[in-house]
Amino acid sequence: MNVLWVFAHPEPRSLNGVLRDHGVGTLRALGHRVRESDLYAMGWNPLVGPADFGHDPGDRLLVGAASEHAHAGGTLSSDIRAEQDKLAWADALVLQFPLWWHGMPAILKGWFDRVFVQGFAFGLPGARRYGDGGLAGRRALVVTTAGARPTGFLPRGIHGDAEQLLFPLLHGTLFYSGMDVLPPLVVGGADRARTADAAAAAASLDERLRDLPSAAPIPYRPEQGGDYDGDLVLHPHLAPGRSGLGVHRTVPAEDRAEPCPVR
Amino acid sequence: MNVLWVFAHPEPRSLNGVLRDHGVGTLRALGHRVRESDLYAMGWNPLVGPADFGHDPGDRLLVGAASEHAHAGGTLSSDIRAEQDKLAWADALVLQFPLWWHGMPAILKGWFDRVFVQGFAFGLPGARRYGDGGLAGRRALVVTTAGARPTGFLPRGIHGDAEQLLFPLLHGTLFYSGMDVLPPLVVGGADRARTADAAAAAASLDERLRDLPSAAPIPYRPEQGGDYDGDLVLHPHLAPGRSGLGVHRTVPAEDRAEPCPVR
Numbered sequence: 331m332n333v334l335w336v337f338a339h340p341e342p343r344s345l346n347g348v349l350r351d352h353g354v355g356t357l358r359a360l361g362h363r364v365r366e367s368d369l370y371a372m373g374w375n376p377l378v379g380p381a382d383f384g385h386d387p388g389d390r391l392l393v394g395a396a397s398e399h400a401h402a403g404g405t406l407s408s409d410i411r412a413e414q415d416k417l418a419w420a421d422a423l424v425l426q427f428p429l430w431w432h433g434m435p436a437i438l439k440g441w442f443d444r445v446f447v448q449g450f451a452f453g454l455p456g457a458r459r460y461g462d463g464g465l466a467g468r469r470a471l472v473v474t475t476a477g478a479r480p481t482g483f484l485p486r487g488i489h490g491d492a493e494q495l496l497f498p499l500l501h502g503t504l505f506y507s508g509m510d511v512l513p514p515l516v517v518g519g520a521d522r523a524r525t526a527d528a529a530a531a532a533a534s535l536d537e538r539l540r541d542l543p544s545a546a547p548i549p550y551r552p553e554q555g556g557d558y559d560g561d562l563v564l565h566p567h568l569a570p571g572r573s574g575l576g577v578h579r580t581v582p583a584e585d586r587a588e589p590c591p592v593r
Numbered sequence: 594m595n596v597l598w599v600f601a602h603p604e605p606r607s608l609n610g611v612l613r614d615h616g617v618g619t620l621r622a623l624g625h626r627v628r629e630s631d632l633y634a635m636g637w638n639p640l641v642g643p644a645d646f647g648h649d650p651g652d653r654l655l656v657g658a659a660s661e662h663a664h665a666g667g668t669l670s671s672d673i674r675a676e677q678d679k680l681a682w683a684d685a686l687v688l689q690f691p692l693w694w695h696g697m698p699a700i701l702k703g704w705f706d707r708v709f710v711q712g713f714a715f716g717l718p719g720a721r722r723y724g725d726g727g728l729a730g731r732r733a734l735v736v737t738t739a740g741a742r743p744t745g746f747l748p749r750g751i752h753g754d755a756e757q758l759l760f761p762l763l764h765g766t767l768f769y770s771g772m773d774v775l776p777p778l779v780v781g782g783a784d785r786a787r788t789a790d791a792a793a794a795a796a797s798l799d800e801r802l803r804d805l806p807s808a809a810p811i812p813y814r815p816e817q818g819g820d821y822d823g824d825l826v827l828h829p830h831l832a833p834g835r836s837g838l839g840v841h842r843t844v845p846a847e848d849r850a851e852p853c854p855v856r
Contacts, residue, residue, distance in 0.1 A: 340642050341654040376639060376699035379603050391604040393691070394740060394784060428656070431705045432765030433696060436639035440699030460751060477657060481824035485836035488723060488816060488825040490760055494838050497753055498761070502695030521657060553751060561744035562751040573748035574846060575757050576837045583837060 331543055333357055334420035336367045338427040338438035345523050345531070346428055346475055352532045353424065353473070356539050365416050369437045375409065376440020382407050398448035406447065413445045422469040422542055423509070425499075428520065429476040432495055442503055451507040460501075461552025463508030470504040471542060472496060472514040473535060480518025485583065492516045493548070493583060494575045501550055501578060510547035512538070549580040594806055596620055597683035599630045601690040601701035608786050608794070609691055609738055615795045616687065616736070619802050628679050632700045638672065639703020645670050661711035669710065676708045685732040685805055686772070688762075691783070692739040695758055705766055714770040723764075724815025726771030733767040734805060735759060735777040736798060743781025748846065755779045756811070756846060757838045764813055764841060773810035775801070812843040 335354055339346040350368075357364050367374075380387045383400035384407075400406045406414075417423070427438050446452070451464045474496075476483065483492040493500065496514055504511045515538050517531045538545070551557045557568055569577040576583045598617055602609040613631075620627050630637075643650045646663040647670075663669045669677075680686070690701050709715070714727045737759075739746065746755040756763065759777055767774045778801050780794045801808070814820045820831055832840040839846045 340640075340656070343653040344655075370640075370642075376703070377603075377633075378693075378698065379633075390606040392607075393603070430641075431702070431709065432761035433702065435641065436699040436703030436706050439694070439696065439702045440639070442694045443699050446694065479825065481826055484826055486827040486832075486840055488814075488821050488827070488841070489765060490838050490841065491836060494757070495761055495765070498695035498758055502752060502758070551751075558751050562742065563744055563747055564749040564751070569749075573754060574837050574839045575753050577749055578751070578753065 331362045331421040332419050333362050333364050333422045333424060333542070334367065334416050335364055335424045335426065336369065336438065336441065338369045338425075338435045338441075340370045342368075342371070344428075345517075345520050345528055346426060348528055349473070349475075349517075349531060349535055350426055353426070353535050353539055356536050357542075360540065362542075365419065367413060367416060367441070369441060374437055374441060376437045376443065378440070378443050382410060382444060394448060398453065401447045401449040410444050410447075413441065414450055417445070417465065417468075420468060422471070423504075424471050424473060424539075424542075426473040427475075429474045429516075432489065434499065446503065446507060457508065458552070458554040459506050459508075460550065461505060461508060462554060463506065465504075466508030468509045469512060469542060469547070470500075470509045471512045471538060472499065472504075473517075473538070474514065475517045475520035475531075477521035478518060480516070483516055483518060491583065497575045500548065501575075505548075505550045511550070512542070512545050512547055551578050551580055594625045594684040595682050596625050596627050596685045596687060596805070597630065597679050598627055598687045598689065599632065599701065599704065601632045601688075601698045601704075603633045605631075605634070607691075608780075608783050608791055609689060611791055612736070612738075612780075612794060612798055613689055616689070616798050616802055619799050620805075623803065625805075628682065630676060630679060630704070632704060637700055637704060639700045639706065641703070641706050645673060645707060657711060661716065664710045664712040673707050673710075676704065677713055680708070680728065680731075683731060685734070686767075687734050687736060687802075687805075689736040690738075692737045692779075695752065697762065709766065709770060720771065721815070721817040722769050724768060724771060724813065725817060726769065728767075729771030731772045732775060732805060732810070733763075733772045734775045734801060735762065735767075736780075736801070737777065738780045738783035738794075740784035741781060743779070746779055746781060754846065760838045763811065764838075768811075768813045774813070775805070775808050775810055814841050814843055 337350050354364050383396040384405050385396050457463050482489040485491045500511045600613050646659040647668050648659050717727050720726050745752040748754045763774045
């Protein structure tokens with residue numbers, strides 16, 4: 331497979347950096363082709379602004395319309411187009427980052443804000459969102475490290491169930507754009523990680539990377555599957571009497587074979 | 594009250610800009626004092642990096658430790674300290690942004706990444722997280738606009754229940770730091786907003802701002818309240834048999850009097 335590895339940590343000598351080097355090596359040893367977007371090393375600009383679109387700053391900027399128009403006309407700024415070219419090449423995407431304030435570092439959030447524009451990631455003719463879109467046919471794996479102990483990310487852990495905490499990324503971004511989203515790898519206790527912990531995390535990562543072509547994705551409900559009504563609300567006979575993020579899986583999160591975080 | 598209004602949109606002539614101007618005016622008319630952080634207008638740098646901490650780039654950067662150390666020594670970069678001073682002054686925080694990829698724009702995520710350091714927002718002597726912390730005693734209101742129709746953010750809407758979608762911010766950042774977090778105001782249909790819609794959104798905003806000093810916060814469970822065990826997992830007799838983000842409220846989300854989004 332062609333794999334794009336997106337990395338968002340300022341320090342290559344960090345646990346994250348070690349895992350990235352290890353994981354890229356594993357993929358290559360498995361025969362995959364790997365390209366990398368090391369966002370800090372690239373000096374990636376995370377801020378959506380008029381210059382992305384060749385927009386006259388004297389006119390009011392409508393972000394959605396301007397980005398769609400610039401994409402259609404091939405006039406998006408060159409750094410955005412370079413990332414889109416990598417995505418178009420890739421069969422799978424690995425997103426690796428430290429969990430800061432229970433989400434992505436700003437530099438990675440701004441990669442999505444700028445690169446995933448209408449007409450590229452979504453809003454293509456005939457494609458509905460969630461399970462279909464500009465990136466359909468691709469697989470996505472999220473790998474994140476958390477300073478806190480891993481039990482806090484269990485389904486009833488204080489920080490929130492890891493998969494639901496990552497819902498805006500897993501469901502609201504990756505699945506939204508049509509990708510098959512694999513269960514995330516959450517490495518806890520990173521603030522206290524020693525050499526043995528790093529080795530255990532690397533082993534967990536290897537397992538996920540070996541399964542990258544074949545692992546079953548999270549069973550989110552596609553928009554076009556008939557599960558939602560005209561207002562995009564889940565039909566009452568599905569997950570009856572329940573609400574919250576878990577209802578958007580065809581198999582309830584409670585029935586998952588294993589909890590999410592490792593260590 | 595002293596209110597800090599943090600605004601994260603690149604276009605002051607947007608619906609967001611109109612709502613910000615309107616809301617700041619409302620607060621002043623109500624007798625409150627308002628300071629603003631207009632992140633795009635300030636040219637805010639959202640990227641955590643060694644320069645924040647006066648860190649020698651030749652040495653390995655441990656982000657958590659370096660930020661805590663620089664905060665304790667008063668050597669955090671001046672733009673970070675200026676934002677911390679505003680937060681110290683404030684009794685309430687209003688965070689206003691367009692919902693991009695189901696979360697904050699990168700510029701605002703990077704405001705938290707850089708400003709909410711250990712020793713300031715959390716990790717103070719004697720303070721546990723979630724319901725206590727460096728920002729205890731302050732109230733927080735999130736105001737966000739979404740391009741999509743508002744029904745998609747209902748408790749069973751396809752985009753995910755609005756409050757749970759915002760859990761990493763509401764619970765994992767604001768409540769984590771000790772703040773009382775009010776139910777968010779989510780304005781849907783922003784991509785198709787007309788003058789009448791903007792007026793309705795402004796009226797909803799006014800209502801929330803009038804209630805800013807008195808509205809009941811989201812009833813999240815504090816870490817020190819005895820609801821979690823030593824592994825920070827919710828005790829089995831609480832919300833028995835349930836999991837997911839909703840279990841971290843003392844009152845289940847399903848029993849909310851009203852759904853979250855407006856319009």
